[in-house]
Amino acid sequence: MIVKIVSESFDPWQEIQAFQHSAQAMRGKVGATSVFVGTMRDFNEGDAIKGMTLEHYPGMTEKQLCNIITAVMEKWQVIDVLVVHRVGDIFPDDPIVLVAVWSSHRGDAFDSSRSIMEALKSKAPFWKKEILASDDQRWVEKNSDGYLKKD
Amino acid sequence: MIVKIVSESFDPWQEIQAFQHSAQAMRGKVGATSVFVGTMRDFNEGDAIKGMTLEHYPGMTEKQLCNIITAVMEKWQVIDVLVVHRVGDIFPDDPIVLVAVWSSHRGDAFDSSRSIMEALKSKAPFWKKEILASDDQRWVEKNSDGYLKKD
């Protein structure tokens, strides 16, 4: 298990490749890899967004992420997990979060990556402050349920 | 939507990077990317496997994959989809399938990538023949439900 909090831009696909390269012991055992990448949109709740600041609680964030991953690894058959989360000033199209799960079977991989993401959204101490196109700033009050509402 | 059937080894992470690079119109709109990669294990149903041949039905495979993706894009709010599937002779650790979905929100991304994978497993005309360590060959009779059974 690797959990990384990074204050500089990161490339999720390179993170995955580097992880796989250093985790040679998984070779041949992995049948399913489920990856989620969250990136910054340039709109939210009907407003144009030009930037965002991500605050976190150093120490508690890592601790909660490890708790989340440990609970998921007890529930599903998982080989390894990588979580990378960005903090600091970010801009549209920047990756915010990467969750990658390696497993022997697809059901375990899908369920556990989704479970990690949902738990991260509700329990990992990160807070987003949006900078609107107008330069107004606002704290995001709560995370959405994850679905775009059809008009 | 891009559907590719490839007879040579492919790198799923490079495929994703190339797709994103050429799909500049998605920039700023994507908040969630859900990726599944299926790779060949060196074991199945208790036996060591040293290789596999993947047969398909050229034409029908592509048609069914497009049907699957179209149905998913009608059900969930999806921006774009990439599916790559390997055919021919493959070896342990080779990627077999890549499903990547770009969406504005995570629920739509997770649900649609999983739905594509499950439909692919039951409807896309591919067939696996395993080559055991003993050199015996056997056709895989049906796909599993996707979960490793705990002992």
Next chain:
Amino acid sequence: MSIKVRYFASLKERIGRAEDQVEFTMNVTVSDIWQQVNQDKALPENILAAVNMEYVGFDHPVNDGDEVAFFPPVTGG
């Protein structure tokens, strides 16, 4: 009318051919096609059928120029 019949994977090995070309003078179904080209062989369990690359039931009609395919459950991904 002329129909192309194709077989895949374990069914292809079992039948020993990848395809057949059959001629009919009257309207037929997918089931009729199987009977015509594999008279001595019962349809193996779980075999799926497609006409022109779309899944169909065995009572589906077949027309001149159609491509009919028979194959075992799919195992991709």
Next chain:
Amino acid sequence: MSIKVRYFASLKERIGRAEDQVEFTMNVTVSDIWQQVNQDKALPENILAAVNMEYVGFDHPVNDGDEVAFFPPVTGG
């Protein structure tokens, strides 16, 4: 006993401080800590509490050297 109290995000801005250091001579709970350091301010709705970086309820006991944190609902990911 000495307790470090931390605030994050919108709560930190609202209170105008990132942390407090408080001294107690008797056993206290998380709720007592809030009262002590923010006497004039009711606890805003939905505020979460942690002791030593684990989530706790407001009736959770606090011991010497503990770090107590208050913050709004998390919005990462």
